[in-house]
Amino acid sequence: SGTNTDYSELGESWSEPVVATVKVDVGGTETSKVVAFVGAGYDNINEDLDDDGTNTMGRGVYAIEVATLDSNGVPSFSTSGYKVWGYTYADNSSLTDSIPSQLSVIDIDSDGYTDRIYVGDTDANIWRFDTTDTDTANWTGRMIFESDKGSDNRKIFYRPSVTLEIGYEMLFFGTGDRAHPLAEDEVDRLYGVKDTDQSSAKDENDLSDATSGTVDVTGTDGWYIELPNLGEKDLARASVINKIAYFTTYEPSSVVSGDPCEAGARGTARLYAVEYLTAAAAYNYDTSNDSGGFVVLETSDRSTLIGTGIPSGVVVVISPSGISALIGVGGAIVTPEVSDTGSIIPVYWREVR
Secondary structure (H helix, E strand, O other): OOOEOOOOOOOEOOOOOEEEEEEEEEOOEEEEEEEEEEEOEEOOOOOOOOOOOOOOOOOEEEEEEEEEEOOOOOEEOOOOOOEEEEEEOOOOOOOOOOEOOOOEEEOOOOOOOOOEEEEEOOOOEEEEEEOOOOOHHHOEEEEEEEOOOOOOOOOOOOOOEEEEEOOEEEEEEEOOOOOOOOOOOOOOEEEEEEEOOOOOOEEHHHOEEOOOOOOOHHHOOEEEEEOOOOOOEEOOOOEEEOOEEEEEEEEOOOOOOOOOOOOOOOOEEEEEEEEOOOOOEOOOOOHHHOEOOEOOOOHHHHEEEEEEOOOOOOEEEEEOOEEEEEEEEOOEEEOOOOOOOOOOOOOOOOOOO
16 A cells, blocks of 8 residues: 555665566555565675575565556656565565575566566575566465575575566576675586476476586476586576577685685686577587587587676677677676577657657
């Protein structure tokens, strides 16, 4: 109703807001609201390297009102800042870990209103929220994928990239502890995971292990790749461009002894590019395995060095001349090769004053 101000789960505000439009019932009238979707944040007090503590904040997501739109689309800001909706540990006791990530907010049917949200937490779980009902009490949430099993302590700090497939959605993301980038305790992963509208959470046993080669995901719920280098981790959002999934990773330097600013301690930045459904190498990054003048694509062709330090994700640039990309790394900008075989459909708009 626009009167709730309970944000008791808010932790450190790592989650960049995503502004979107929702349709909700206000006093029996369907009303359009502009909201900011955010993760409840990072639990800096209880979150540790091994993630064996109990989070007491950050366990959830919120929709915070920005404006209410009248029938002509004119905004009113009288209830800006009020909570339109929240889903937290109080609603689902399985949501025990903080959500510092930005959310992937999706309009599945392209009607201008948010239908679906995906996000990961600091126990490497992926959550799905459905927001189609005009009654926010009927907005639902559930865990759909669980990465960690046993003694694993992987974490997700960045939102998944989502593609809309026939019969399912595909989510691309990686794991890595942004709060402890120099840690070498975990073998982190890159993932391509299907959302088939499953009622219970899947785990790695439901995926194809693509670490050593390409896979066929027809009969599985996706794939994963174990990162091969000590301490290597994904610390940025994945991108999918023309059916190729791009990830950047960071490998801490072996000379680090506690001070990440010491000489030679910047670490290694890599770019991974794989066919999004098979995890096959997309480009010939390793020419040493080519033979007889023929290009050979193997697992070593999946990645290439792009500099030092922690890299950004791949930023897609679409212009009339085509598709390009940028990566920020080590104080420089890298322009990786990208597939430009798809169609570009111009979209125009006109502002009337």
